[in-house]
């Protein structure tokens with residue numbers, strides 16, 4: 041049986057057009073549980089990671105609006121809040137479904153810190169979209185009173201962006217491994233982990249949002265996972281995405297992926313980090329990376345859909 045890291049996008053938990061009520065998030069999480077439970081029933085060891093882009097942006101809005109009444113929290117603490125909040129919702133949803141299906145397993149969320157470098161150039165150039173999608177007019181209205189940076193996000197509207205340094209080390213790795221050894225289903229590295237800077241062995245939070253795909257790739261490599269699944273809003277990665285020339289890809293090599301990236305097929309705030317994370321996992325010795333939507337998980341595992349990214353294509357290997 042395989043050890044599988046499943047990274048679930050924050051946009052799968054608050055979908056486009058939704059405001060992000062707890063009921064909406066619970067419904068989306070419940071839907072996400074089903075295919076994952078299938079893997080657990082098949083005997084695979086599953087580690088769930090998740091994004092927090094929409095959620096942490098919403099938390100920042102709340103904290104900003106309440107500033108005159110209660111102190112605002114820094115972004116790392118908002119990351120921690122969303123990790124706890126989403127971990128709770130996911131853990132409860134899985135536990136309830138397991139009870140319904142007579143699966144006798146424990147699910148636990150690990151509050152996870154990820155070490156980043158204070159010198160990461162990402163602190164100078166924000167790229168990570170968070171919070172709601174705005175129209176151009178709404179964005180311009182916000183910019184009249186707040187000094188924020190926005191980008192256009194894959195044809196879905198404008199979003200605020202914040203710094204997104206690369207994770208270097210998952211601090212709680214040993215705790216995660218200990219839980220897996222006890223056959224506990226682990227939810228970890230939520231929102232990419234809480235970004236912390238290490239100085240003489242001491243950790244301190246820093247204001248950023250780590251990309252959960254990078255954190256998931258790092259974690260998957262560090263715990264020797266057999267598979268890294270990056271689950272998002274599309275069934276397959278495409279070139280010429282969103283144009284009449286769109287071409288969905290069933291498989292691509294790491295070299296192809298990097299070339300397509302250079303050609304601009306994978307935007308920085310959305311598909312780009314997923315592709316880079318997939319390549320990172322392969323470079324660290326990982327074998328199987330699949331990008332797909334959660335409902336296609338089982339089909340993708342069987343190679344029927346999704347986009348599999350490999351170090352070298354099977355054909356190339358055979359021909360050598």
Ligand SMILES: Nc1ncnc2c1ncn2[C@@H]1O[C@H](COP(=O)(O)OP(=O)(O)O)[C@@H](O)[C@H]1O
Pocket residue numbers: 048049050051052091093194271272273274276277278279280281305306307309310311
């Ligand atoms: N080349 C591409 N192929 C497929 N999807 C793409 C591509 N470029 C951009 N996208 C968009 O990127 C989205 C995934 O990014 P995002 O929603 O930020 O991820 P997450 O699911 O982690 O929240 C897809 O749902 C799709 O709308």
Ligand SMILES: NC(=O)OP(=O)(O)O
Pocket residue numbers: 048049050051090091092093094230231232249250251252253
């Ligand atoms: N932190 C993070 O990567 O969140 P999303 O997956 O929601 O963008």
